[in-house]
Amino acid sequence: MSEAIALQRPAVALPWRLLRLLPGVALLFAIGYLGKVTEALLRDYGKAHHLALPNIEYVLWAIVFGLIIANTVGVAQIFRPGVATYDFWLKAGIVLLGARFLLGDVLKLGRVSLALVAIELAVAIGVMTLLGRWFRLKPKLTSLLAIGSSICGVSAIIAAKGAIEADDDDATFAIAAILALGAFGLFAYPAIGHLLHMSDHAFGVWAGLAVDNTAEAAAAGAIYSDVAGKVAVLTKSTRNAMIGFVVLAYAIYWASRGQAKTVQGKAAFLWQKFPKFVLGFLFVSLLATFQVFDKVQIASLANLSRWAFLLTFAGVGLKTDFREIKRQGVRPFVVGALAELTITAITLVLVLAAAAIFSL
Amino acid sequence: MRGLNPEVNVLKRVSLDWWAVLAALASVALVKSINLTVGW
Numbered sequence: 001m002s003e004a005i006a007l008q009r010p011a012v013a014l015p016w017r018l019l020r021l022l023p024g025v026a027l028l029f030a031i032g033y034l035g036k037v038t039e040a041l042l043r044d045y046g047k048a049h050h051l052a053l054p055n056i057e058y059v060l061w062a063i064v065f066g067l068i069i070a071n072t073v074g075v076a077q078i079f080r081p082g083v084a085t086y087d088f089w090l091k092a093g094i095v096l097l098g099a100r101f102l103l104g105d106v107l108k109l110g111r112v113s114l115a116l117v118a119i120e121l122a123v124a125i126g127v128m129t130l131l132g133r134w135f136r137l138k139p140k141l142t143s144l145l146a147i148g149s150s151i152c153g154v155s156a157i158i159a160a161k162g163a164i165e166a167d168d169d170d171a172t173f174a175i176a177a178i179l180a181l182g183a184f185g186l187f188a189y190p191a192i193g194h195l196l197h198m199s200d201h202a203f204g205v206w207a208g209l210a211v212d213n214t215a216e217a218a219a220a221g222a223i224y225s226d227v228a229g230k231v232a233v234l235t236k237s238t239r240n241a242m243i244g245f246v247v248l249a250y251a252i253y254w255a256s257r258g259q260a261k262t263v264q265g266k267a268a269f270l271w272q273k274f275p276k277f278v279l280g281f282l283f284v285s286l287l288a289t290f291q292v293f294d295k296v297q298i299a300s301l302a303n304l305s306r307w308a309f310l311l312t313f314a315g316v317g318l319k320t321d322f323r324e325i326k327r328q329g330v331r332p333f334v335v336g337a338l339a340e341l342t343i344t345a346i347t348l349v350l351v352l353a354a355a356a357i358f359s360l
Numbered sequence: 361m362r363g364l365n366p367e368v369n370v371l372k373r374v375s376l377d378w379w380a381v382l383a384a385l386a387s388v389a390l391v392k393s394i395n396l397t398v399g400w
Contacts, residue, residue, distance in 0.1 A: 091380030096387065280381035284388060293392065300391045300398040307398070 024082015032310035035062030059222045059313045066317020086315020090215050091277040093308030098284030099301035113238040120209045123346050124150035128339045135335045140166040143250050144174040151243050160247045164254040176324035177336040182216035183320045190223045200227035202355040208235025210347040215316045237278050244273035
């Protein structure tokens with residue numbers, strides 16, 4: 001009897017699981033689309049009334065609407081499974097974005113990005129570790145914040161949590177802090193970029209280097225310009241590719257202190273942590289390089305990528321709950337904010353120097 | 361019991377990253393094979 005139940009379960013469970021996602025995905029779409037409509041309405045209003053209104057991209061509207069819902073009425077339980085799919089749409093969108101890059105461009109920009117990413121990693125880990133010690137944070141919380149601020153925010157913290165056997169509370173806080181700081185960056189970075197008259201390429205590289213979470217990095221770039229959005233995703237993906245090495249280094253460190261299990265099979269560990277969507281992105285970029293797609297098909301793939309990002313950006317706002325910071329205490333958040341400010345300033349100098357040398 | 365449940369095991373083995381790659385490649389195949397046009 002129990003075997004029969006077990007065999008029957010997936011037939012019910014899979015459609016049910018997919019069905020549970022629908023309300024949240026519909027909410028992501030509704031908020032994203034509302035952002036798109038708001039952008040068009042404001043633009044048309046400005047044109048009709050001869051007003052020079054700033055062109056605020058749908059990205060920012062979608063995030064703002066999401067933030068307002070999440071921090072006022074909150075996200076109802078029925079929407080949560082679907083809202084959590086924002087990460088899926090982000091990764092699918094990045095793979096599809098590959099159609100807009102020729103492999104030569106990826107390698108050229110990737111080389112510059114890789115050198116900058118290496119410096120950014122060393123600076124971010126060093127600064128966060130020092131600040132964590134000065135403010136006497138728990139060592140594993142400091143490790144999580146260092147991993148989150150140096151590589152790719154939430155994914156890196158989740159990957160590291162198991163590897164260094166950190167507490168759930170520390171991981172929850174580190175995620176909330178990274179998301180709140182990312183939300184702040186979405187507004188601050190494009191403003192700084194415009195103030196310094198940064199080129200689209202230079203701003204994209206800076207957003208990819210300095211913004212912690214991939215969705216926020218893509219959003220910050222897209223708020224600046226379409227090209228900056230593309231470059232930000234590419235730079236951030238280069239940074240994401242480093243996740244395995246950094247998490248492995250921390251896992252070995254904590255294991256050497258007897259506070260985490262020893263890592264067996266380092267190559268398998270690196271492969272397990274490697275972001276597979278980067279491979280998908282490179283594959284689609286390879287197809288585009290060999291002219292597998294015509295112009296109309298490339299435009300369709302680019303638009304599909306934009307629709308996927310539209311769902312992602314709505315999710316960025318919906319998942320950022322500032323009340324979580326209040327619940328967890330302000331001191332670790334201050335450490336995170338100080339470290340982010342330092343990283344922001346250092347990466348800005350790096351990018352401005354690289355822009356002058358490599359004509360970004 | 362889980363050993364008798366291949367569908368669930370396969371679902372659990374495939375990470376979110378791979379699902380995203382599969383979904384994206386499926387849409388690439390659709391755009392390429394039937395000239396699916398997507399607007400914005």
